[in-house]
Amino acid sequence: MEKMTCNLPGGWIDPAGVVHREVLLSPLTGREEALLAENHKGEYASLVTTVLSRCVRQIGEIRPVPESLTENLLIADRDYLLLKIREATFGSQVQATVPCPWPDCGEKTDIDFLIDDIPVTSSEEKGPIYNLVLSPGAAFTQNGEKHRELTFRLPTGVDQSKVVPMLAQNEARALGELLTRCLQTIGSLNIETIEDIEELSPLARLEIEREMSKVAPKVELNMDINCPECARLFTLPFDLQDFFFGEMRTSRDLLYREVHYLAYHYHWSEQEIMEMPKERRRHYIDILADEIERLNSAV
Numbered sequence: 001m002e003k004m005t006c007n008l009p010g011g012w013i014d015p016a017g018v019v020h021r022e023v024l025l026s027p028l029t030g031r032e033e034a035l036l037a038e039n040h041k042g043e044y045a046s047l048v049t050t051v052l053s054r055c056v057r058q059i060g061e062i063r064p065v066p067e068s069l070t071e072n073l074l075i076a077d078r079d080y081l082l083l084k085i086r087e088a089t090f091g092s093q094v095q096a097t098v099p100c101p102w103p104d105c106g107e108k109t110d111i112d113f114l115i116d117d118i119p120v121t122s123s124e125e126k127g128p129i130y131n132l133v134l135s136p137g138a139a140f141t142q143n144g145e146k147h148r149e150l151t152f153r154l155p156t157g158v159d160q161s162k163v164v165p166m167l168a169q170n171e172a173r174a175l176g177e178l179l180t181r182c183l184q185t186i187g188s189l190n191i192e193t194i195e196d197i198e199e200l201s202p203l204a205r206l207e208i209e210r211e212m213s214k215v216a217p218k219v220e221l222n223m224d225i226n227c228p229e230c231a232r233l234f235t236l237p238f239d240l241q242d243f244f245f246g247e248m249r250t251s252r253d254l255l256y257r258e259v260h261y262l263a264y265h266y267h268w269s270e271q272e273i274m275e276m277p278k279e280r281r282r283h284y285i286d287i288l289a290d291e292i293e294r295l296n297s298a299v
């Protein structure tokens with residue numbers, strides 16, 4: 001597949017308030033596969049931005065698409081694009097092996113699905129700013145005054161890259177940081193630092209979290225799996241980024257073998273072959289295989 005169009009479940013909202021949803025994307029070339037296979041030590045959020053900035057050709061009326069735009073896309077839109085780029089490059093079929101999480105089992109289970117079958121839910125209201133009125137019990141008290149009205153936006157790739165590295169050290173602090181970044185106002189107060197939301201009660205945080213997840217677009221990466229060994233059901237949060245970049249690493253040797261094979265038979269330069277996406281390389285390899293078989297059977 002050389003080019004693909006798809007619709008973002010959220011969308012990019014430009015400063016004039018226009019929502020851009022239709023995306024034109026191209027598959028990864030061999031050069032990009034090699035680059036990602038070798039550069040796997042970075043933070044996933046910035047690697048995803050690298051992938052998107054290389055493959056996303058157009059969003060709505062915007063072309064070319066600057067990196068500053070792809071990193072500011074909503075998290076679900078970025079996950080969705082990563083899935084679509086995987087589909088355009090390697091196809092829709094995904095096969096992986098996961099261990100059963102029941103401690104007395106732990107048997108390895110094969111999972112097998114199509115990217116097209118992953119449920120994607122578009123957001124109904126596009127924002128970018130959303131309003132919420134907290135319940136009376138969750139009101140925010142500041143200088144003796146109670147406030148219930150607040151505004152927020154949804155998390156983006158930039159938020160992810162700022163917050164994910166903090167998660168391992170201090171999860172509560174990381175979540176507070178994310179909330180500070182996404183909350184815009186509470187009553188008449190503009191939210192700027194994590195100290196601004198210190199007085200927010202756990203109930204208020206819960207109500208905000210629920211509303212955020214209600215209005216956000218979704219890519220459902222949780223899968224229900226039946227363990228074939230112990231026959232119990234478990235839910236697996238499919239780690240998309242881990243899978244995507246892991247697959248890139250394991251397919252690197254195959255990539256170099258394909259380049260060698262094509263260079264050997266066609267005498268094309270490495271550079272020319274690396275500019276091709278996988279599907280085109282496979283196509284030429286299939287033609288060569290047919291040709292070699294035809295020659296062999298003619299002897």
Ligand SMILES: [Zn+2]
Pocket residue numbers: 100101102105106107227228229230231232
């Ligand atoms: Zn099991």
